[in-house]
Amino acid sequence: MLIILAFIILFHLAAAILLFVATIHNAWWVVSPAGRDVIYTDLWYSCNATCYPVENSHTAIAAYLQAVQATMILATILCCVSFFVFILQLFRIKQGERFIFTALIQLLASLCVMIAASIYTAQKHSFHVSSLQEGSYGSSYILAWISFPMTLVSGLMYLVLRKRK
Template sequence: MVFLLLSLTLLHLVTLTLLLVATVEKNSNPGQSWWIWAESEITDLWYNCFHDNKTGTWLCTATSESDWLQSVQALMILSLVFSSVSFLVFVAQLFVMSRGRLFYFTGLCQTFAGFTDMAACLIFSFHRKEILNDSRDVSGGRFGYCFVLAWLCVPLLLVSAVLYVHLRKKQ
């Protein structure tokens, strides 16, 4: 039982960390973004960055706001909030919940986190032309590392939600 609790806690913390990185990672590396135009131009949820070859640094400006981008930003932050609340509730339930009860609320919060993360990824996938707000053809770019991390979090959040719902508090 202790091994299961530790494993589930570790899974939750790893997923929360991946979700945090996917949401707030500032581009300092050409691979760590939501969209890569070229090795010298990248975009994430918050910034558009260009690599200046003269100085060897990344010059970043805020992304141009669109309704779709704001939806993705809000859903990713909401997913972080749901997952954080889920973890805090889980820790609280370990101490105050009576023996034999199930972690339903924790599982429900994790499920909401998984679905909001999935919705953000789907919106970015299907509306990237409007989100990137660029006249160029999006076939000239590719999805970046943070986008993949966000998608990786979806099954991890949903699996941990199922495990929480089936986990019963024992002595």
């Protein structure tokens, strides 16, 4: 049982780390123009040699970008809260009970990641200026999609998990 518990904790921590990296790292969209520096764009900034805010990110045209920012931050916060609730429930709930509250929080985190990545996928060309149109998805975008099934599986594991001796 201790090995299963250690696996669940490590799996949850890995999902949380992926969420942190996907939210913070500046590689949601990558452009490699011929003869120039590679341009990395995240949810807030575009960077090559220097970083500058994403153009029009504060306007109503890019309101979906603000939704992606908010849901990724919310997913990261919910994943961390879920971990702390799991640790508290590990010592507080009675033997034989399930970690339902932890599972619900983790499943909400999974839903937030899915919403953020889906919105970004659907609206990928809306906020990029013409010089950034010919790019591709970056590593942070891929990490966001990888963290979705990880948080989903983690939430489902908490639903199945019962506290044993």
